[in-house]
Amino acid sequence: MSYVQSIPPHDIEAHLAEHDNKSILRFITCGSVDDGKSTLIGRLLYDAKLVFEDQLANLGRVGSPGTANGKEIDLALLLDGLEAEREQGITIDVAYRYFATSKRKFIVADTPGHEEYTRNMVTGASTADLAIILIDSRQGILQQTRRHSYIASLLGIRHVVLAVNKIDLVDYQQQVYEEIVADYMAFAKELGFASIRPIPISARDGDNVISASTNTPWYRGAALLEYLETVELEPTDEARPFRFPVQMVMRPNADFRGYAGQISCGRISVGDPVAVAKTGQRTSVKAIVTFDGELATAEEGEAVTLVLSDEVDASRGNMLVAPGARPFVADQFQAHVIWFDANPMMPGRSYILRTETDSVSATVTTLKHQVNINSFIREAAKSLQMNEVGVCNISTQAPIAFDAYKDNRATGNFIIVDRVTNATVGAGLIDFPLRRADNVHWHALEVNKSARSAMKNQLPAVLWFTGLSGSGKSTIANELDRILHAQGKHTYLLDGDNVRHGLNRDLGFTEEDRVENIRRVAEVAKLMADAGLIVLVSFISPFRDERRMARELMAEGEFIEIFVDTPLDECARRDPKGLYEKALAGKIANFTGVSSPYEAPENPELHIRTVGHEPTDLALAIEEFLDRRMEDK
Amino acid sequence: MSLPHLRRLEAEAIHVIREVVATFSNPVVLYSIGKDSSVLLHLAMKAFYPAKPPFPFLHVDTKWKFREMIEFRDRMARELGFDLLVHVNQDGVEQGIGPFTHGSNVHTHVMKTMGLRQALEKYGFDAALAGARRDEEKSRAKERIFSIRSAQHGWDPQRQRPEMWKTYNTRVGQGETMRVFPLSNWTEFDIWQYILREEIPIVPLYFAARRPVVKREGMLIMVDDDRMPIQPEEEVTEQLVRFRTLGCYPLTGAVESDAVTVPEILREMLTVRTSERQSRLIDTDEVGAMEKKKREGYF
Numbered sequence: 001m002s003y004v005q006s007i008p009p010h011d012i013e014a015h016l017a018e019h020d021n022k023s024i025l026r027f028i029t030c031g032s033v034d035d036g037k038s039t040l041i042g043r044l045l046y047d048a049k050l051v052f053e054d055q056l057a058n059l060g061r062v063g064s065p066g067t068a069n070g071k072e073i074d075l076a077l078l079l080d081g082l083e084a085e086r087e088q089g090i091t092i093d094v095a096y097r098y099f100a101t102s103k104r105k106f107i108v109a110d111t112p113g114h115e116e117y118t119r120n121m122v123t124g125a126s127t128a129d130l131a132i133i134l135i136d137s138r139q140g141i142l143q144q145t146r147r148h149s150y151i152a153s154l155l156g157i158r159h160v161v162l163a164v165n166k167i168d169l170v171d172y173q174q175q176v177y178e179e180i181v182a183d184y185m186a187f188a189k190e191l192g193f194a195s196i197r198p199i200p201i202s203a204r205d206g207d208n209v210i211s212a213s214t215n216t217p218w219y220r221g222a223a224l225l226e227y228l229e230t231v232e233l234e235p236t237d238e239a240r241p242f243r244f245p246v247q248m249v250m251r252p253n254a255d256f257r258g259y260a261g262q263i264s265c266g267r268i269s270v271g272d273p274v275a276v277a278k279t280g281q282r283t284s285v286k287a288i289v290t291f292d293g294e295l296a297t298a299e300e301g302e303a304v305t306l307v308l309s310d311e312v313d314a315s316r317g318n319m320l321v322a323p324g325a326r327p328f329v330a331d332q333f334q335a336h337v338i339w340f341d342a343n344p345m346m347p348g349r350s351y352i353l354r355t356e357t358d359s360v361s362a363t364v365t366t367l368k369h370q371v372n373i374n375s376f377i378r379e380a381a382k383s384l385q386m387n388e389v390g391v392c393n394i395s396t397q398a399p400i401a402f403d404a405y406k407d408n409r410a411t412g413n414f415i416i417v418d419r420v421t422n423a424t425v426g427a428g429l430i431d432f433p434l435r436r437a438d439n440v441h442w443h444a445l446e447v448n449k450s451a452r453s454a455m456k457n458q459l460p461a462v463l464w465f466t467g468l469s470g471s472g473k474s475t476i477a478n479e480l481d482r483i484l485h486a487q488g489k490h491t492y493l494l495d496g497d498n499v500r501h502g503l504n505r506d507l508g509f510t511e512e513d514r515v516e517n518i519r520r521v522a523e524v525a526k527l528m529a530d531a532g533l534i535v536l537v538s539f540i541s542p543f544r545d546e547r548r549m550a551r552e553l554m555a556e557g558e559f560i561e562i563f564v565d566t567p568l569d570e571c572a573r574r575d576p577k578g579l580y581e582k583a584l585a586g587k588i589a590n591f592t593g594v595s596s597p598y599e600a601p602e603n604p605e606l607h608i609r610t611v612g613h614e615p616t617d618l619a620l621a622i623e624e625f626l627d628r629r630m631e632d633k
Numbered sequence: 634m635s636l637p638h639l640r641r642l643e644a645e646a647i648h649v650i651r652e653v654v655a656t657f658s659n660p661v662v663l664y665s666i667g668k669d670s671s672v673l674l675h676l677a678m679k680a681f682y683p684a685k686p687p688f689p690f691l692h693v694d695t696k697w698k699f700r701e702m703i704e705f706r707d708r709m710a711r712e713l714g715f716d717l718l719v720h721v722n723q724d725g726v727e728q729g730i731g732p733f734t735h736g737s738n739v740h741t742h743v744m745k746t747m748g749l750r751q752a753l754e755k756y757g758f759d760a761a762l763a764g765a766r767r768d769e770e771k772s773r774a775k776e777r778i779f780s781i782r783s784a785q786h787g788w789d790p791q792r793q794r795p796e797m798w799k800t801y802n803t804r805v806g807q808g809e810t811m812r813v814f815p816l817s818n819w820t821e822f823d824i825w826q827y828i829l830r831e832e833i834p835i836v837p838l839y840f841a842a843r844r845p846v847v848k849r850e851g852m853l854i855m856v857d858d859d860r861m862p863i864q865p866e867e868e869v870t871e872q873l874v875r876f877r878t879l880g881c882y883p884l885t886g887a888v889e890s891d892a893v894t895v896p897e898i899l900r901e902m903l904t905v906r907t908s909e910r911q912s913r914l915i916d917t918d919e920v921g922a923m924e925k926k927k928r929e930g931y932f
Contacts, residue, residue: 012896016826020637093790095774096767098820105638107818119795123777126797236635247648248655252684260680262648262799291679301636303647305682316655340795356800357655413798422804424794 024105025228028124030152031134032144036165040134040203041097041110042075044225047210050099075203093117094124103229118147118387119340122427125152126413129233130159132224137170137200141183147373147387153191154336154389154429156409159231160188161224162198167216168205174218190376195231199224236300241325242266242274243403243411245357246318250305258289258305259314261357264410266322267299268306276312277319277401278329283310317358319401319411327411330433331399332365337384337392341418341425345384346512348519350549351425352417353396356410361397361552368392382512384426393434397552405429420544449555452532456490459630460529462554463622465538466547466601467564468593469579470571472610472618476564477538479619484534484626492528493536494521509590515546522550529558534626542598557629562622563604568593570611639827646673646815647680648799649778650762653813654680654687656803657760660813663749664690664717666702667879668835669764669816671709672824675833676815677762678713689716691752691761695744696721697732697881699857705836718756722748732883733862740881750786753810760803760811768820778817784808821877822902829895839898841875841890852886 029037045051095110109124125131131152135145152160162184170176181198188196199208200216201224207213210225222230247261268274273284287307288295298304306320314320321327339345345364353362369378370390384390405412416426453460463480465473474495481493500507504520507513518541528535541547551559571593572580583591590596601607606625608618636644653660662677664670677686692706710717722730725743732740753761767774777796782788784807794802805811816824828835846853847867854861856869861883863869874887875898892898 012900016829016899020639020826022638024638024641093775093793095771096818097774098768098818120793123795123797247651250681250684252681256683260651262644289682291682299636301641301644303644303651303680352804354800354802356798410798413800415795415797415800415802417802417804422802422806422809424796424802427795427797 019100022100022103022105023233024107025130025231025233026107026109026128027130027132027228028109028111028121028128028152028157029132029134030111030121030125030144030148031163032136032139032142034136036136036203037132037134038095038110039075040132040163040165040201040209040224041108043203043206043209045097045099046075047206048099048101048225094120101225101229106228118151118338119424121148122151122155122338122340125155125157126409126427128152128155128157130161130228130231131157132161132163134163134165134203135180135184137164137166137176137180140180141187143374145184146187149188149191150371150373150376150389151338153193154338156405158194158234160193160196161227162196163201163203163224164198165201165203167200167207168202172200172207172215174216177219194234197221197227197231199227237265238267238299240265240300240408241322242268242272242320243322243327243408244268244274244306244320245355245411246314246316246320247357248316249314256307257311258307259320260303260305261320262303263298263300264356265300265408267297269297270295273323274306274308274320275323275326276314277321277327278399279313279318280326281310281312281314282323283308283312285309317355317400321401327401327403328433329399329401331396332393332434333402334368334391334393334431334434335414335428336389336405336431337364337416337429338389338427339384339386339425340427341423342386343418343425344386344511345390345416345426346515347383347392348515348549349545350419350552352419353394353400353414353428354417355400355402355414358400360400362416363395363549364392365395366393391431392428394428402430402433404432419548449530449532452530454532456532458489458532458534459626460532461534461558461560461626461629462525462529462550463534463536463560463562464525464541464547464550465536465562465564466541466604468566468568468571468598469540469591470574470576471564471566472574472615473538473540473564475615476608476610476618476622477536479615480622481536483619483623489534490532491534491536493538494525494528496539499524511590514543514590518543518546518550522546522553525550526553529554540592540598542592542596544599544601547601560606560625561601561604562606562608563601564608564610565600566610639823639830642816642819642823643676643679643827645799645818646676649801649813649815650677650680652801652803653760653762653811657811659756659758660688660760660762661718661753661756661758662686662688662690663761663763664692664706665764665879666692666698666706666836667764668824668828668839669766669819671833671835672819672827673762673764673816674709674713674715675831686715688762689718691718691720691756691758693745693748693752694719694721695740695748695881696726697740697744697883699836699838699855699879699882701838702836702879705834709834718752720748720752720755722751731860732881733860737884741884744881753786758810759805760813762813762815764816765812765814766819766821766824767817776814776817778814779803780812780814781805782810782812786810788812822899825895825899825902829899836879838876838879840893841873842893843871844874844887845869846872846874846887853888854885855882855887857882 029041031037097108099106111121111124133149164177164180177200200219201208207215208223211223243264244261245264246259250258250260268285270285270288275282285306286309288298289305289307347364347367350361350363353360367381368391370381370384370388372379403411412430414428415424418425465477467473477493481491484491499521504517507517525535525537582588583594592598722744730740730743765773777793779801845856847869853874873891875890876887890901892901
């Protein structure tokens, strides 16, 4: 759509060169549902004659439920390309449009207004330079205006156009416009935008969209398109230090070893020194290799392959950087997190954290506060719900290399991925590393785990019994404990009920509290394993995520998941504590198997079916497993 | 000074192609022989230099492609030395499915969509790179660069993952696959400009020549072989035409043009008043046609 122009140039090559060197503005439209975002972009494209004839004709074919017998073209339909969008008359997902005028190229992301689709608004905002925030003149500032302004500012958008839309529906009153602008300016002060440009607009009729409107003589500023063509963008800051996230190591043959990636900022020349971020190793650039020949210099944005002078250890996920200005390398840091998923973010739960090229296990250790998007006030919270923004301390299983997001959007961001569904459940913007991660290293004790366990003549282990209430976990664990003790092994049994009377007596049975319950028990089990003990943990532990988190805390092979598999009706029949009777009567909320799910292990080390077997025989089977494990060592 | 437009698009595409190789175990490029595929092929050669692209190129042949396309495909594979796989839906061939006998919808579904699904399953590909662009069609404008398909190959627009910065979520579950569109942010004009600058070979059908055509349902359909039934009231005439997009020959309209070089094509585009997909019958055979096809696994 970008190439419709009235007069074809004579010198096509010169025209193309000019075209290629035009600056590019990436912007988003946002605001509440029905503020007219899609209509505005449709109007912009239509009035600037950037819509093809067959596409216009198609609008007629599609028709629109909202317009009078198809007379008036519904310009929003140029963008709302999904059936669900046409049915509901709303934008669900980002539509990207590309167009150019004689002055500039544009990529516009038309993003959804509905709160449910905040994730798609964030998608558009993460790469934008400018946001057009639409306000319905009749409604004034709404919750979504605040939410989108806050997210735009958080994601590093510097410029805002405040499009006060549907000005025709308030009789083009200057006073209405002025009041909305004053309201917006008052609350946006805190958001730190470099510029905010208000424009009174009617997207439906085209007032002040591509040319000044006679209906608003009191408005003297530029029309929207003119402003978009001329707004000054910050130039690429060449002084920023070199950052090159390693995407992959290319080794086509024994003679060639190159590091492929895209330069995220700064520039690099052959001969320049570089450091490997995570190890601090130093070397220099021997060659910059591309298909089109070797380069002397490469700059921000280029996808190249670097050959280094020395063999260094830098694989995918690491970064090649300027030795004099290195990024942070830490496994604990503070970040702003935007949550997208219907399942809330739980501190203590294990997620996958992905940066541009790195991927590690991570947990939120502390949710410090969430941000109220109406008042921007910090509020205490135990978990983050969908579309909420919070400030978190995050701990990763291995250190990652990063910059603060405010210094570098590319190296300061991450996404959070759910381990089970693989959905992208959150987005993160790193604030700073936590110093204690740098300074407090795990104390390497002289008397270590192997010394302690050797003295006991045993291999430390965490035997994690999981299963429904009444499945027989504690009975079998007790039996095993007795057998091991008789053999002179050093053991300890952690039982759900007992721990809840002491260490975890402050915790209830909400999902957050159950996650925390397991986290604490897993940490205790880890310390006990470190002391050389064989730890028996008997917990329902209904969620795979938490069991996986516990597994990851332990050394390789140390965590032995034992699935005590008893059908629900059999557990209810046994009902040793009379709990099923109460739960089935609705007297206990969140009861596993009745009113709360149980996620059975997929690959447990031991799968024990209890029906028809004696607990002692089952305990002996586990003991045999431990014996074999000891022999294998 | 930031990178000029085409170099930025090129770098973005190379980054995406490499990301696929770095994170998937068995990727493939869907090579449809058109101009976008030609650009994608060229970018894949660049992305892994000095090595060759570490994945095969798959052509799902409907048996109704222009003959010149097939010749071009085989020549490219020979000259560039890439690993070419050709898959035909044999069930469809046995049932005698074709655009004239079964209509565009059935033909496309059986020979293209089902054919593609068969091929992905046969080879166990977990990621498929393709040359789709967001400016082609309204529902494509909504698609992510990394776009997940269910184990049944279905696309659910409401299940799309948010895609922020250049940080892509490339994880797929059991049986799921990823479609990857490195040219998402390119326009038709960018493609032609890049073909010009990089001197990328393309199928000669893109250039104007005198070709035998029939006017049918407002489109100029080229008579590419004797399988095309000519109605009594129709007349085959030689006209100076070219193609803006290439698919199955009975479903792809030619446009009248005298552009015989890439700069002339670019000049023509500056005055053109219709979109490239106007000449694709399958986009408009029903409302929301492309989205429906994509939900079933079409690209």
